[in-house]
Amino acid sequence: MSDITSKRRPNLLGVHSLDHFSIAVPDLSQAADFYDAFGLVTKAEGSSLALQTHGSDHSWGKLVEGPKKQLHHLSFAAYADDLPRFKERLEQRGIKLLSPPVGLESDGLWFHGHDGVLTEICVADKSSPDVASVFGPGDTESPARGTYSRSKAPRVYPRRMSHVAIFTPDVGGAIAFYSDVLGLRLSDRSADIVAFLHGVHGSDHHMIALVKSGNSGFHHCSWDIGSAHEVGLGASHMAGRGHDRGWGLGRHVLGSNYFHYVRDPWGSYSEYSAGMDYVPSSVDWQGTDQPVEDAMFLWGPNPPEDFAHNYETP
Ligand SMILES: [Fe+2]
Helix, strand or coil: CCCCCCCCCCCCCCCCEEEEEEEEECCHHHHHHHHHHHCCEEEEECCEEEEECCCCCCCCEEEEECCCCEEEEEEEEECHHHHHHHHHHHHHCCCCCECCCCCCCCCCEEEECHHHCEEEEEECCCCCCCCCCCCCCCCCCCCCCCCCCHHHCCCCCCCEEEEEEEEECCHHHHHHHHHHCCCCEEEEEECCCEEEEECCCCEECCCEEEEECCCCEEEEEEEEECCHHHHHHHHHHHHHCCCCCEEEEEECCCCCCEEEEEECCCCCEEEEEECCCEECCCCCCCCCECCHHHHCCCECCCCCCCCCCCCCCC
16 A cells, blocks of 8 residues: 555556446346445436446446446546547557447547457546555444444445456457557456556556456456455445345455455446555556466455356357
């Protein structure tokens, strides 16, 4: 963890944030129930459902209705004066610019990215953090007792989104694409099985994670909370609401965060994450390549067998 405040890195072209992700799901009201229970604010916006965190009007997720769960697009945010440079870069790479999807008002740059994933680079405020998140032991009810009765367990409300993990058949190619086109940097990887990338203007250890699969898809969205205690509280609340499948409580090696993944109604996950490593803009992170069996988690239960199974079909 670091108390260094990130400032824009001069002379480096890179997106500063993952502004939002968008997935199609078969039932928006079921999605609203799930993410409300998870501790997010869900808001109907036209024909889509926005995912926000309490106290902020930023939409981290935009869900649209479709026949099946499917990654719809990823929208990255950049500084205003970098947008023409990104346009030039896309043109240099021969990447064709597209109109925004029907129904979406946007003056960002739209294109088919790696694996054909619909991708946007837009101008927006930096939503990735400028400092490492506050991480502590979690709240306690009274100074005399460490905790409170189960019936008084508080709800957990994520403070912001941390990252999104997507599937790709070609992790190495995806690292190259997101580094070259979007200016992200590799944080750590496990061979060609999984990789984590951060933003050069300061972000969590990963703004985006890449998971090997036969085709592209959405694996999970991850939400920052303040303690391992809250990770447990959130997981317990979700189990009580019928969402008892998932993986956790555990601690990752790459990123160092405490986690609990709650399986959503479509076979992907929403992760409670606490204490993730932070990469300030002043630091050139020294990445590692660690065998997956040594790096997936430091402790915790074994993941479900289908944890990395991609339920999205092309
Ligand atoms: Fe994650």
